[in-house]
Amino acid sequence: MRVHRDLNDLPDFKNAVVTIGSFDGVHQGHQSIIEQVRQIALRYGGESVVITFHPHPRSIVFPKDTSLRLITTTEEKIELFERYHIDHLVIVPFTVEFSQMSADEYIEKFLVEKFHPKCIVIGYDHRFGLSRQGDIHYLRWHCERFGYEVVEIEPRQVDDMTVSSTKIRRALENCEVKAAAQLMGHYFPLSGVVVKGQQIGRTLGFPTANIELNERFKLIPPDGIYAVKVSINAQQYRGMLYMGTRPTLKQYHNRTIEVNIFDFNQDIYEQKITLELVDFIRHDQKYAQLSDLAKQLEQDKIAVEKVLLEALDEDLGPLEHFPKVAVVILNYNGRAYLQRFLPILFNSTYPNLEIIVADNASTDDSIEFLEEHYPQLRLIELPENYGYAGGYNEALRQVSGVDYYVLLNSDIEVTSGWIEPIIQIMEKDLNIGAVQPKILSFAHRDTFEYAGASGGWLDTLGYPFCRGRIFAHTEKDTGQYNSTCEIFWATGAALFIRAELFHNIGGFDQDYFAHAEEIDLCWRLKRAGYKIVVRPQSVVYHVGGGTLSYNTPRKTYLNFRNTLYTIYKNESASKLLWLLPLRLILDGLAAGLFLSQGRLDHIRSIVQAHWSFFPKLPALRKKRREAAERVEKCRIHAENHQGRYPRSIAMDYYGRRKRRFEDL
Numbered sequence: 174m175r176v177h178r179d180l181n182d183l184p185d186f187k188n189a190v191v192t193i194g195s196f197d198g199v200h201q202g203h204q205s206i207i208e209q210v211r212q213i214a215l216r217y218g219g220e221s222v223v224i225t226f227h228p229h230p231r232s233i234v235f236p237k238d239t240s241l242r243l244i245t246t247t248e249e250k251i252e253l254f255e256r257y258h259i260d261h262l263v264i265v266p267f268t269v270e271f272s273q274m275s276a277d278e279y280i281e282k283f284l285v286e287k288f289h290p291k292c293i294v295i296g297y298d299h300r301f302g303l304s305r306q307g308d309i310h311y312l313r314w315h316c317e318r319f320g321y322e323v324v325e326i327e328p329r330q331v332d333d334m335t336v337s338s339t340k341i342r343r344a345l346e347n348c349e350v351k352a353a354a355q356l357m358g359h360y361f362p363l364s365g366v367v368v369k370g371q372q373i374g375r376t377l378g379f380p381t382a383n384i385e386l387n388e389r390f391k392l393i394p395p396d397g398i399y400a401v402k403v404s405i406n407a408q409q410y411r412g413m414l415y416m417g418t419r420p421t422l423k424q425y426h427n428r429t430i431e432v433n434i435f436d437f438n439q440d441i442y443e444q445k446i447t448l449e450l451v452d453f454i455r456h457d458q459k460y461a462q463l464s465d466l467a468k469q470l471e472q473d474k475i476a477v478e479k480v481l482l483e484a485l486d487e488d489l490g491p492l493e494h495f496p497k498v499a500v501v502i503l504n505y506n507g508r509a510y511l512q513r514f515l516p517i518l519f520n521s522t523y524p525n526l527e528i529i530v531a532d533n534a535s536t537d538d539s540i541e542f543l544e545e546h547y548p549q550l551r552l553i554e555l556p557e558n559y560g561y562a563g564g565y566n567e568a569l570r571q572v573s574g575v576d577y578y579v580l581l582n583s584d585i586e587v588t589s590g591w592i593e594p595i596i597q598i599m600e601k602d603l604n605i606g607a608v609q610p611k612i613l614s615f616a617h618r619d620t621f622e623y624a625g626a627s628g629g630w631l632d633t634l635g636y637p638f639c640r641g642r643i644f645a646h647t648e649k650d651t652g653q654y655n656s657t658c659e660i661f662w663a664t665g666a667a668l669f670i671r672a673e674l675f676h677n678i679g680g681f682d683q684d685y686f687a688h689a690e691e692i693d694l695c696w697r698l699k700r701a702g703y704k705i706v707v708r709p710q711s712v713v714y715h716v717g718g719g720t721l722s723y724n725t726p727r728k729t730y731l732n733f734r735n736t737l738y739t740i741y742k743n744e745s746a747s748k749l750l751w752l753l754p755l756r757l758i759l760d761g762l763a764a765g766l767f768l769s770q771g772r773l774d775h776i777r778s779i780v781q782a783h784w785s786f787f788p789k790l791p792a793l794r795k796k797r798r799e800a801a802e803r804v805e806k807c808r809i810h811a812e813n814h815q816g817r818y819p820r821s822i823a824m825d826y827y828g829r830r831k832r833r834f835e836d837l
């Protein structure tokens with residue numbers, strides 16, 4: 174798009190198809206006019222031209238009227254028009270002199286002489302020239318003489334636009350920036366220049382770039398805190414916006430507009446900054462002390478992070494390119510599953526996909542089956558059964574040149590478009606390390622599946638549970654956990670992870686053999702500052718218990734031992750001092766539960782688990798140190814605690830009878 178601001182320096186437009194207006198907000202009504210202009214231009218082989226004015230004509234014609242409120246400044250309109258692919262934007266300098274042109278002069282000296290239009294697209298209410306003499310009829314009256322065509326925008330469309338502008342203004346005045354965005358077809362923009370403030374922000378741990386607006390008529394939503402997207406120098410960031418009089422500060426009470434930008438640390442004084450308001454978080458408030466405000470800011474940040482992640486769902490356009498994805502199934506005697514589920518996997522719509530089966534030394538006829546029926550599939554034959562952790566480590570070492578790994582259990586039925594929504598979000602946010610889809614039960618298709626459900630959480634004592642499954646209680650899926658959000662761990666049953674990151678963070682810990690190794694892997698990623706996310710737009714069905722059926726003594730052993738490993742490797746030293754002894758007691762209680770059920774071999778499993786952990790503690794210190802080194806090597810931010818439940822899930826489940834995740 175070319176922007177012209179000087180009427181004496183316009184190009185020779187080719188078959189110009191022109192529309193004229195103030196286009197405040199460049200909302201959906203305006204967008205449909207722009208689309209009409211583009212279509213007509215296409216028909217004539219001409220150029221699309223939007224003419225608008227700066228400053229706003231009303232501010233010149235009625236200089237004493239200060240009630241004017243604009244949704245968008247001229248600079249913001251330029252950025253928005255850019256998105257809608259017009260060829261030329263002409264910003265006419267609106268002066269008293271310009272306003273005094275007669276309707277005839279406006280047509281002849283301005284429209285015809287400057288633009289030589291082939292077509293003028295205009296609504297019934299458009300007026301021009303001194304005292305608003307000219308209208309669409311007048312324009313039509315002259316069309317033969319000047320050789321242009323007039324296309325009238327449907328009256329209903331014009332009226333809808335007026336209604337829409339009013340609704341947008343009202344929504345913005347009521348803090349409803351999300352509703353305004355829906356009406357506009359884009360977020361409400363707020364732009365200006367970063368100026369110096371009182372330098373208090375940095376002392377609170379939240380530096381805030383103070384913004385000076387450059388349009389006195391700009392409509393500003395009410396004071397409060399908003400989740401925003403931030404653009405500086407064509408770079409996108411996320412942040413939280415504050416607008417208010419800072420009642421907490423004793424000495425300053427001027428209204429400020431300031432933004433704390435996440436994951437950002439640059440001096441940007443005097444630079445241009447544009448915000449897009451995604452959602453309202455809370456109203457301005459007075460705090461007794463600055464330390465209380467700082468605590469509140471921590472909470473605000475969590476709320477804003479959540480809102481921005483959810484907003485991603487609506488923002489994501491189609492994928493522009495398709496990074497290479499390798500789905501790697503680790504198979505152990507799963508021929509029946511391969512036969513059943515591979516054809517469905519091959520129906521995946523994602524275009525840049527390699528499907529690999531790594532065989533963990535199966536003793537059934539898996540290999541023969543694959544060689545006969547899937548010669549196109551890459552088969553990695555492992556010499557022995559390394560378990561889940563070791564099997565994947567070995568196999569993935571042999572899978573290079575791909576951007577993403579998808580670790581998929583053999584007993585999963587995918588859905589055709591299951592890959593795209595996940596790659597979309599991982600491409601958009603580089604801070605996301607791993608993602609899981611929504612995991613439903615293969616047998617009871619409206620119910621979450623035990624392993625993973627709609628995302629993994631971890632309680633304060635290190636007990637995992639899921640959004641949709643707590644202990645043995647799995648919930649029905651009624652869409653209650655359909656939002657994309659951060660979690661603590663993503664299930665290894667269907668785990669999307671950046672390929673390079675998998676290796677850099679050290680892959681799985683092979684000592685686990687199987688069970689809960691993904692929690693350890695995800696925890697390391699979280700410690701390095703990465704996000705783990707569930708993307709419920711992607712759905713898969715899991716048979717479950719496929720390789721290691723639930724409730725076997727072996728599984729109990731691995732479960733208890735591996736949980737101890739995970740805690741010991743990842744928890745802070747000070748917390749371990751009380752947590753490990755407490756776990757001993759709690760595991761003792763679990764043993765009591767097994768005793769009451771007469772399942773003595775499970776008690777033996779717990780004893781074995783402890784026996785293979787506690788005496789080995791000195792040796793395990795090396796493991797802990799190595800994990801910490803890996804974490805430091807991969808660090809992108811401070812440790813990410815999202816998805817860590819601050820209470821005991823057992824207390825809430827058994828004591829407070831909380832069965833559903835949404836009741837926690």
Ligand SMILES: Cc1cc2nc3c(=O)[nH]c(=O)nc-3n(C[C@H](O)[C@H](O)[C@H](O)COP(=O)(O)O)c2cc1C
Nearest residue numbers: 370371372373374381413415419420421433457458
């Ligand atoms: C997300 C966010 C929320 C805020 N909420 C409040 C608030 O409720 N009450 C208040 O007095 N100040 C609030 N502040 C403003 C702080 O007082 C402000 O950041 C501080 O005065 C720093 O100003 P400075 O940039 O001029 O140094 C908030 C700031 C941010 C970034």
Ligand SMILES: Nc1ncnc2c1ncn2[C@@H]1O[C@H](COP(=O)(O)OP(=O)(O)O)[C@@H](O)[C@H]1O
Nearest residue numbers: 370371372374375380381382434438439440441
């Ligand atoms: N994460 C960040 N968010 C906002 N501003 C930041 C950030 N990191 C560094 N800055 C810089 O610090 C300034 C804000 O710091 P602050 O102590 O609030 O000072 P001031 O009162 O002058 O705004 C910004 O103008 C910007 O130049």
